[in-house]
Amino acid sequence: MSLDKSVLIAQKEEITGYTIYNKLAKAEKDPHNAQIFRDIAEQELKHYQMLREISKVDVKPSQWSIFKSYYVARILGVTFGVKLMEKNEQKAQKAYDELEQHYAFVAQIREDEEKHEKQLIEMINEEKLKYVGSIVLGLNDALVELTGALAGLTFALQNSRLTALAGLVTGIAATFSMAASSYLSSKADGEEDALKSASYTGIAYLVTVALLVAPYLLLESGLMALGCMIAIAIFIIFIFNYYISIAKDLNFKRRFMEMAIISISVAGFSFLLGFVLKQFLGVDA
Known part of the structure; x- marks a missing residue:
């Protein structure tokens, strides 16, 4: 040059x-x-x-x-x-x-x-970064809990619509539970904006629930929906960790791999658990 x-x-x-x-x-x-x-x-x-x-x-x-x-x-x-x-x-x-x-x-x-x-x-x-801990809490919990629940239900129910229904009921109930827990925890720590912090947690959880359940509402095949759900979970993990790594100067690769491995491992274990419990209880879905 x-x-x-x-x-x-x-x-x-x-x-x-x-x-x-x-x-x-x-x-x-x-x-x-x-x-x-x-x-x-x-x-x-x-x-x-x-x-x-x-x-x-x-x-x-x-x-x-x-x-x-x-x-x-x-x-x-x-x-x-x-x-x-x-x-x-x-x-x-x-x-x-x-x-x-x-x-x-x-x-x-x-x-x-x-x-x-x-x-x-x-x-x-910036408010977005001030409450990033609350967003992480809602996002992490929704990814781990719902990927596991949906994977287990996919095999146990073998019906994408029923899986979507069960996932939505579980996810929405968990959203209120998580937001309430976040509010009480923040209040106990003496934080002034406990309600706002809980709102960020709840919104992050609910948005993640909607994205993960969507494939079960759009696809007939439970296994195809499961594959799409896992792909969406990994995409959410990628986008969120990329954002945080830039905004807060954190290691992107380590955080992404950690969250992805945990979510996929929980989903895999839950899928096998659904199979085992279905055989053990003799349920014919």
Whole structure:
């Protein structure tokens, strides 16, 4: 990569970042978060101006990156959107590697990017992440309990509609039970937002129940529904852990494998249990 091209790539990255953070600041209702975005935007503009001293030309921001990053942040949460944007700067990092060999001040730009902006991002207040523990509780329990229950019922009942009915009754009852337990636990710990925490737990549980039961309502074959249910469970685990790994800087692979193995193992054990109990009790479904 030529030196001139590296400067222009780095400039484009900085002016794009400046535009995105400014746009997020204007849309943000929380004054604290809005100020953080303005601070980061100001820093990105400063970096752009430093790089412009080398190129002597202006560079336009990437409209696609602005559109994508802005709406990802608005829909999936500002912390996730901002951190995903920071992780996707690989092309710019190569440009900075090239520039750092020729311009000493580029090292300061990179230090600002890695330290100051990271500190600012960690200061963002976001309800989605504040209650992530409650969401994890509802999601984990629903995945483990319902994949197991549905797998066992699939063989025991051998009727996808009956399995769906039993799964919905079990899942909805468990939703209220889990939400109530979460509320009482949070209340006992002296948390002010115990009701909101319980709501996040209950909603996460109920949404997971609906997604896992859906194949049994749409497919006639219980085994096909079971396969689809397992696939949906793995997909939920993948999406959720990817989100959390980006938003909270956690190890994606380890968390994904752990949740997937537990859910599939419980489903497999429950399927065999359904077979054993059906033979033992002499039930002819």
